Amino acid sequence: MRLVVLGAGAVGPAAAVLAASRGHEVTLWSPSGAGTAGLVESIEAEGAVTGRVTLRVARDLPEAFRDADAALLAVPAYAFPALLPRIAEALPPHLPLLIAPAASLAPLALDALMARRGAPARRPPIGAMATTPVTARRPAPGRVRVAAVRAAVDMAAVPARAAGEMGALATALFGHASPVAPHALHAGLANANPIIHAVLALTNVTRIERAEEWAQYGLMTPAACRMMEALSAERAALARSFGVEVLGLDESLHRANGVPIGPLAEMAAAIAVSRGAVLGPAAMETRYVTEDVPYGLAFYLWLARGRGIAMPVTEAVVTSLETLWGRNLHSNPLLDPLDPAGLDAALAHGFGRDAQDRDA
Known part of the structure; x- marks a missing residue:
């Protein structure tokens, strides 16, 4: 082709x-x-x-x-x-x-x-x-x-x-x-990066601001992983409301890196050994925040509002990162032409398509 x-x-x-x-x-x-x-x-x-x-x-x-x-x-x-x-x-x-x-x-x-x-x-x-x-x-x-x-x-x-x-x-x-x-x-909803990256940015903001070198998998500590797992649980509940099942963070890391499934912090430590020092961002202008928050976590919140679902941990992380980065991270202009109330029909049939698509 x-x-x-x-x-x-x-x-x-x-x-x-x-x-x-x-x-x-x-x-x-x-x-x-x-x-x-x-x-x-x-x-x-x-x-x-x-x-x-x-x-x-x-x-x-x-x-x-x-x-x-x-x-x-x-x-x-x-x-x-x-x-x-x-x-x-x-x-x-x-x-x-x-x-x-x-x-x-x-x-x-x-x-x-x-x-x-x-x-x-x-x-x-x-x-x-x-x-x-x-x-x-x-x-x-x-x-x-x-x-x-x-x-x-x-x-x-x-x-x-x-x-x-x-x-x-x-x-x-x-x-x-x-x-x-x-x-x-x-x-x-399937991509685990917005969750992992947002927490890494939140828990390592001073390292990022000072342009230090830091190994991101080595710093997926048990405390950071607890926050990731809480975000993942909220995302899973949101996905189920749309009839979608998403992989947990452990399965996502297993598929991407081949390490055995286990506690998240232990998996991250095993990835750090197998892959070496995968460095995290060293500048505030990082996609871990500028992309993964508006088009990831804030996107989840937009969906949740349309469904009447509470996501308190996700909201807290986005608000915290907004404060730390000093910019609006809730805004996602990609969603402007979409109505969350009519999302189920749009997902099934799209917009302005012929009867073959609407009636399928």
Whole structure:
């Protein structure tokens, strides 16, 4: 297939080289242009995918979408509010789009924007991937290191009935299994990072502010883990109210790092031994707060208000981090076009789609 990858940080180029290694033709587009600066017709891959990989660089969205069979959006959640309106304007009416990871109901927000812009009622689904098909680093502009290729990525879709179809597309592109999830909210709740990262930021704020080096898994102490587990319990109750089951933090760490399941602090200590010193952030402008709180924990609170569910620990953590960071972390503009009261119907059918989707 001809795949266009939107996003040129680390994950986008890594997904591009993985797809190219499987025989697909790939175009890469950077929203700012910085991620593709200096790239012409190839990028050097190392790690789980190796060699010089051919890809095309697009200058703008219309050029990126031209002749494409599928699209993957792989950008940080904080980029969604500015980028989704641009995609809604330019996305061809025949082109299926995957979002990885589909944080904070990004697929539903995009569907709402497309409906408001008069997109055809009969249009392809939007795939909601629970995580990215790869983990990656960008050691140099012309190189990408594919640290790991996922064996499985849960898949939901807008409309919900299309999850199997979008999972088959993702599997064809990237090779991983695509277990079907009930609806796009699963992806917004499945990721454990907002919980782990928020607590690490809260309990290590002075280290971050002083730009000290600190090993994050080594500092997942029993006290910090108690707070993580309390947040996880509130998230699980919220998820169940939508008919979704999410993995506990222990299972998430086990799947991501291969350590035996046990008490969370012991698992973190085992990860620290197996992976070495994985350093936490050393600057206040860190995605652990600027991304994972508004598009993670504050997103949970928005959902909970619509359901009448109390999340006192989550609220306390968000408020504490707001005070420490001196900025509004409750605001999530991605949710502006969505109504929490009508969320169940929107998750099932999307917005402005034809009767086939509404009646499925």
